[in-house]
Amino acid sequence: MAEAAEIISSDRIPAGLLPVVSALCAVSRDVARIIAKGPLAGALGAGVGENTDGDQQKALDVMADEMFMASLGATDIRFYASEEQEHVEELNPAGRYALAIDPLDGSSNIDVNVSVGTIFSIFEAVDDAEASFLRKAREQIAGGYVIYGPATALVVTFGDGTMMFTLDPESGRFILTEDRMRVRDTTNEFAINASNYRHWSKPVRAYIDDCLAGVTGPRDRNYNMRWVASLVAEAHRILSRGGVFLYPGDARPGYENGRLRMVYECAPIAFLIEQAGGKATDGHDPILDQGAGALHARTPFVFGPSEMVDRVATYHDLPEQ
Ligand SMILES: O=P(O)(O)OC[C@H]1O[C@](O)(COP(=O)(O)O)[C@@H](O)[C@@H]1O
Ligand SMILES: [Mg+2]
Ligand SMILES: [Mg+2]
Numbered sequence: 001m002a003e004a005a006e007i008i009s010s011d012r013i014p015a016g017l018l019p020v021v022s023a024l025c026a027v028s029r030d031v032a033r034i035i036a037k038g039p040l041a042g043a044l045g046a047g048v049g050e051n052t053d054g055d056q057q058k059a060l061d062v063m064a065d066e067m068f069m070a071s072l073g074a075t076d077i078r079f080y081a082s083e084e085q086e087h088v089e090e091l092n093p094a095g096r097y098a099l100a101i102d103p104l105d106g107s108s109n110i111d112v113n114v115s116v117g118t119i120f121s122i123f124e125a126v127d128d129a130e131a132s133f134l135r136k137a138r139e140q141i142a143g144g145y146v147i148y149g150p151a152t153a154l155v156v157t158f159g160d161g162t163m164m165f166t167l168d169p170e171s172g173r174f175i176l177t178e179d180r181m182r183v184r185d186t187t188n189e190f191a192i193n194a195s196n197y198r199h200w201s202k203p204v205r206a207y208i209d210d211c212l213a214g215v216t217g218p219r220d221r222n223y224n225m226r227w228v229a230s231l232v233a234e235a236h237r238i239l240s241r242g243g244v245f246l247y248p249g250d251a252r253p254g255y256e257n258g259r260l261r262m263v264y265e266c267a268p269i270a271f272l273i274e275q276a277g278g279k280a281t282d283g284h285d286p287i288l289d290q291g292a293g294a295l296h297a298r299t300p301f302v303f304g305p306s307e308m309v310d311r312v313a314t315y316h317d318l319p320e321q
Contacts (some may be wrong), residue, residue: 005029007165009176014158014283017122017142020097023153025174028118028146029167030163031104035148036169038113045111052086053261054254059167060110063147064103064118072099076126083264088295089127097141098125098132100264105145106230115149117232121268132262138288143268145232155181155239157275162182162239169299176319183278185305187242189224189235196295199250203315204283206227207246210287231260234267235303244304246312248283266301279309283316 005025007013013021015050033126034041043182049193051057069091072080078095081088083102089224092315109116122142125132133254144156154174164172164183187212190211198203214222226243233247247258270280270287281285302312 008173008214009165012163012176012179013156014141016096017158018121020072020075020077020099021142021156022205023075023152024068024118024120024146025165025167026097027064028068028148028152028154029072029172029174030067031060031118031146032148032152032167032169033203034063035116036111045107051084053083055083057084057225058104058107058110060116060123061294064247065101066100067120068103081131081133081263083261083296088133090129098123098129100267102135102264103263105232106228107264109228109230109233114228115230115233115236117145117147117148117230117236119145119232119268120266121264121271126274130295134177134292136289136291137262137267137270140271140288143271145235145268146235147232147274149233149236153177153236153273155236159271159275160239162276181204181239181276183239183273183305184242185307188221189241189243189248191226191228191238191243192246192248192278193227193229194225196250196252196255199245199252199255200248201250203318204248204250205313206318207315214276231265231269235272237310238278238304239272242305244308244312245302246283247301249300256296260301262287262290262297263295264301264318266299269301270303278304279306281309284313 046059049057073091074093077091077099079088079098081100106116146154154165163177166177176196210217211223232258249256249258273280282300
């Protein structure tokens, strides 16, 4: 098990969840150290198989999953649902909580030394393992991510604002560096994988066309575009300086509901964004008012400042033509 991680300003974390958050921080600190070693830690980005969803698993995906699972077993986590495991695992039968995790998000970036992350969501456990996760996302009691970037940081909410704790690599401590993050509504930036343009629905194409038209189009302002292909990095940029993110459903087989998973990607990011004053929808309806029908179910995902996210919805209300 990872050596305990000290969290400075831990009084901002509910007492019952502190051992869980502390374990998450300890493992994240160890994952950050491995990532910082890059090729010196071995072939972290090498393909080692496929998860049950058909995604290729990288060595670091599997390593991170094993590290989190081993450490959380010693806490109050009863049920553990991971992107890398087909079924829910029972860790501590006497535990009170259910934790869903994307142990390593943005794994196509491992080999190119670009930011990746870990995303997690916590519910109070109920007796049925799957039912602990297949419920309204608004019932989450905690949601967050760790970004492994030039700096490593934990961004977390317990339903009372979105906080950032930054890892001091020298002391190994996570220190509160932002008490209440707010999503700014003044940044003209959008994030979408534009290579899928031909597969998008007409409303999504129309929205992006109008952004691209800049001052010569109906929006009457110029936009900038960013795409890291790491949801955590994208969420961190939007929480830090604004902009809107879209991963819509598209016409590719298997992408009817986009690419991102409800339980351990979209629900916790939506919780963070709402708690920072922003909005997160499936293009239309709030993510937090929805629940997944299956553990690995996908959902279209749009988030950012309310005004930008609402504008995306108005395009979806337009007739297809
Ligand atoms: O390669 P695409 O289609 O642009 O998708 C990028 C998206 O896929 C993801 O990498 C999926 O997450 P995993 O790496 O955990 O599978 C997101 O982080 C990112 O937003
Ligand atoms: Mg992911
Ligand atoms: Mg992943």
